[in-house]
Amino acid sequence: MGKIRVNNIRVHSNHGCLKEEMLIGSDYRVDLEIHANLSKPSQSDKLSETVDYVHLNNIVKEEMAIRSNLLEHVAKRIVDRIFLELTMVDKAEVEVSKINPPMGGDVESVSVKVEYSR
Template sequence: MEIQSTYIYIKGVKFHAFIGVGDIERRVGNDYVVDLRLKYPIKKAMQTDEVADTLNYAEVFEVVKSVMQQPVKLLEHAAQNIVLALKKAFPDIEAIDLKLTKLNPPMGADCYGAGVEIHVDC
């Protein structure tokens, strides 16, 4: 078996955060969902069964949580901050796919959410 690429993912992580252009959103906050797909070399962990040989998704969550606690105006800025923090904390990440969704955005539409999606080769 020849493995072409390997990924770690975290799907549907919910946060209450203070991201928004309006003062009310930055004061009251809103609910957000983060989906991550991280290209990471996990072949060694597949053989050793040791967490030290992989990317610990609990540690990834803590990095994302820390970023989401910082108030900003734009989802785009928050998404960039997540990518930069992950790359700094885990330099062996090869690529990052991130979706950041604001639930119930204040735009007068009946929708699940609105957000940004970015794909970065590290």
């Protein structure tokens, strides 16, 4: 078993329940950690035998481009796509953070983290 992390994927999107968030959008950060058996690619040195982190990054960018009210919903969609497209992945943890959320206070970010296993 092994882990692959893709940290601090930065995107701009229009998630949220407030009208301003839907129109103007906000900046987001996404962090991924996936678990898979990495013993074969560690021996073979073949990209085709591992989880391609470029593919992971593309899944995140594509799912973040689809507007949702809740970060929980976006995070679950990302996990669902990972499990659908990357059969090697046994477990996925996704954290979606809204940077500088419109909360009427000085808040750096709010985050939702989900973890699912096959």
